[in-house]
Amino acid sequence: MSKNKKLTILSAALVSTVMLSGCGLFGGENGKENVDPPQTTTYSDNAAEETAAKAGEETADSMPIELYLVDKDGFVVPQTLNIPKTNSVAKESLEYLVKDGPVTEMLPNGFQGVLPAGTEVSVNIKDKVATVDFSKEFNDYDASDESKIMQSVTWTLTQFDSIDSVKLQVNGKELAQMPVNKTPIQSALTREMGINLDTKDVADITNTKPLTVYYVGGEAGEYYYVPVTKRVSNAKDNNIAAAVGELAEGPGTGSALATFMEQDVKLLDDPVVADGKVTLNFNESIYNSADGEEKTVSDDLLNSLVLSLTEQEGIESVAITVNGEQDLVNEEGKSLTEPVSRPEKVNTGSF
Numbered sequence: 001m002s003k004n005k006k007l008t009i010l011s012a013a014l015v016s017t018v019m020l021s022g023c024g025l026f027g028g029e030n031g032k033e034n035v036d037p038p039q040t041t042t043y044s045d046n047a048a049e050e051t052a053a054k055a056g057e058e059t060a061d062s063m064p065i066e067l068y069l070v071d072k073d074g075f076v077v078p079q080t081l082n083i084p085k086t087n088s089v090a091k092e093s094l095e096y097l098v099k100d101g102p103v104t105e106m107l108p109n110g111f112q113g114v115l116p117a118g119t120e121v122s123v124n125i126k127d128k129v130a131t132v133d134f135s136k137e138f139n140d141y142d143a144s145d146e147s148k149i150m151q152s153v154t155w156t157l158t159q160f161d162s163i164d165s166v167k168l169q170v171n172g173k174e175l176a177q178m179p180v181n182k183t184p185i186q187s188a189l190t191r192e193m194g195i196n197l198d199t200k201d202v203a204d205i206t207n208t209k210p211l212t213v214y215y216v217g218g219e220a221g222e223y224y225y226v227p228v229t230k231r232v233s234n235a236k237d238n239n240i241a242a243a244v245g246e247l248a249e250g251p252g253t254g255s256a257l258a259t260f261m262e263q264d265v266k267l268l269d270d271p272v273v274a275d276g277k278v279t280l281n282f283n284e285s286i287y288n289s290a291d292g293e294e295k296t297v298s299d300d301l302l303n304s305l306v307l308s309l310t311e312q313e314g315i316e317s318v319a320i321t322v323n324g325e326q327d328l329v330n331e332e333g334k335s336l337t338e339p340v341s342r343p344e345k346v347n348t349g350s351f
Contacts, residue, residue, distance in 0.1 A: 065081065065096075067080075068152040069108075069112065070111065075196050076155070080348040081096070094121045098116075114145060133171070139180070150193065165190045168185065194229030195227050198229065209233075210229050213227070215258060228251065238271065244305070247259050262285055265286050266283045268324075278315050278317075281324055282321070284322055288331075295322070302336075310342035
């Protein structure tokens with residue numbers, strides 16, 4: 001979800017937007033989820049539907065929600081899973097972050113919840129602030145998981161229209177700091193705190209600013225997209241160009257993540273932003289083939305690019321040209337003459 005929170009439906013000029021389909025990980029339309037959907041919770045007696053629900057497949061009685069879970073490498077990653085419909089979707093979403101809880105049978109390979117087993121939650125939403133009250137079991141987590149818990153809870157809840165920030169309580173007492181590693185909570189938590197923070201090779205953090213980009217995690221055939229908040233120099237005044245540069249540079253040597261953008265991919269012109277659309281003009285290195293004869297752009301590269309840029313305020317879609325020309329296609333042969341918008345849900349694949 002972009003920093004401007006509410007991604008609006010694109011105007012008529014963008015209705016024919018091409019939606020990405022890399023590895024089946026994307027799905028849905030633009031927009032934040034309604035935290036209080038009009039449905040009532042119902043449960044089917046049909047055995048097939050119950051089996052599908054346990055497997056995380058969508059049924060008439062389920063809804064897709066982004067849950068920020070932890071992968072085998074310790075990254076906090078959005079995974080779109082189908083959970084039972086309810087009028088208390090914010091509360092239920094957090095219940096699906098509890099280890100050994102209802103999410104257990106739905107977890108993708110190598111993923112786990114972040115909240116300590118047995119934790120009970122309640123959520124009160126007022127003026128777009130979600131106050132989360134945890135039971136005493138919340139205090140029983142490893143210190144190394146503290147930032148992951150803060151990020152997972154915050155990013156899971158702020159996917160909803162009704163929530164911009166999050167306050168934490170334990171047994172009704174507001175937390176000024178986290179219980180185990182004592183991370184201070186100076187005010188309500190927002191996405192401005194970042195996610196999967198990468199500060200390596202940053203000598204002076206005071207002269208940098210946060211920038212979130214999406215790299216690729218997982219294995220071939222089971223890829224998923226991982227948001228990483230990096231620190232870039234304040235001297236880089238164009239955040240869009242800076243994000244492209246971070247994707248080309250990659251996550252760094254030794255990282256479990258990868259990028260599908262080669263380092264010799266360059267922008268030939270400054271990005272052009274108009275009416276929520278950013279237009280990028282690349283050199284031919286963005287093509288899949290080395291000689292550029294096949295004017296195909298990798299789906300994984302496109303997905304990472306669109307996810308990264310729509311994290312920035314005011315950016316809702318991405319248009320790509322090469323040497324000023326628009327005659328390029330994605331891996332399925334679909335024309336990319338129209339801008340590509342961010343889907344509502346990320347990482348919708350089954351593993």
